[in-house]
Amino acid sequence: MTGISADSARILGVFGGTFDPVHCGHVAVADALMRALPLSRIVFVPAARPPHRPAPSAGARDRLAMLRLALASDQRFVIDETEYEREGPSYMVDTLAILRAHHAQPLALILGMDAFVSLPAWHRWRRILGLAHVVIVSRPGLDGTLPAWVRPRLAGRAETLLTADSGRAFLFTASARPESATALREGLADGTAPASWLPDGVPDYIEAHGLYRRSSRNDES
Ligand code: ATP
Numbered sequence: 001m002t003g004i005s006a007d008s009a010r011i012l013g014v015f016g017g018t019f020d021p022v023h024c025g026h027v028a029v030a031d032a033l034m035r036a037l038p039l040s041r042i043v044f045v046p047a048a049r050p051p052h053r054p055a056p057s058a059g060a061r062d063r064l065a066m067l068r069l070a071l072a073s074d075q076r077f078v079i080d081e082t083e084y085e086r087e088g089p090s091y092m093v094d095t096l097a098i099l100r101a102h103h104a105q106p107l108a109l110i111l112g113m114d115a116f117v118s119l120p121a122w123h124r125w126r127r128i129l130g131l132a133h134v135v136i137v138s139r140p141g142l143d144g145t146l147p148a149w150v151r152p153r154l155a156g157r158a159e160t161l162l163t164a165d166s167g168r169a170f171l172f173t174a175s176a177r178p179e180s181a182t183a184l185r186e187g188l189a190d191g192t193a194p195a196s197w198l199p200d201g202v203p204d205y206i207e208a209h210g211l212y213r214r215s216s217r218n219d220e221s
Helices: 024-036 060-071 092-102 113-117 125-131 148-153 158-163 181-190 202-208
Strands: 011-017 039-046 077-079 107-112 133-137 169-172
Touching (some): 024 039, 024 107, 024 169, 060 077, 092 107, 092 125, 107 113
Parallel strands (some): 011 039, 039 077, 107 133, 133 169
16 A cells, blocks of 8 residues: 555545444445446445444454455455554554655545444544545435535545545435445344344454354454
């Protein structure tokens, strides 16, 4: 993940998450965004120690391994593991600053609507808007009304994001996916998880490592 990208005419997507576990909704949203927006690639950023939520159920290494399995066959997607190399909480603002230093193209932070509405609670969130655009992805069941602070930043067309380095917002409503990691964890614990929600290879990994059973616990954090 170092070096100036040759693809500076397009935007680098940044998709952060806990991925506890990664599900088909994550992959489908990333695929839809690649098709609809002027993105060169999407960098997935698994949070080693997510600061804004309860401790994940699966350990950081297991979540990373599942993400690798889910993305292995698609060269449009890469994984940035720098949050695993840093001490302390995994702040997105720090990751974006590192990506900013290594890439000449604009960055777009991809956030589901639930994550977007919590953005003002994130560490140095205004600095995040100085480092990247935000792409807000609708989620079923969540009201699409955007907070007033973001409205002056909204771009009507995705191409508008190319005219500035950061600070614009784009609302993406074309891919409403039902998957949620919370629902998956509950379903995996009681045997009712929809198999179609998990990318190839991930169910076998979960089974082999005994993850998300009622008795399993994350002993890495
Ligand atoms: P949890 O239920 O544990 O919060 P999650 O399904 O939201 O998990 P995360 O790893 O927390 O998964 O999500 C990473 C990012 O992906 C967040 O910005 C989240 O809003 C977004 N996201 C997750 N699932 C979807 C979905 N089905 N549609 C759109 N965005 C999604």
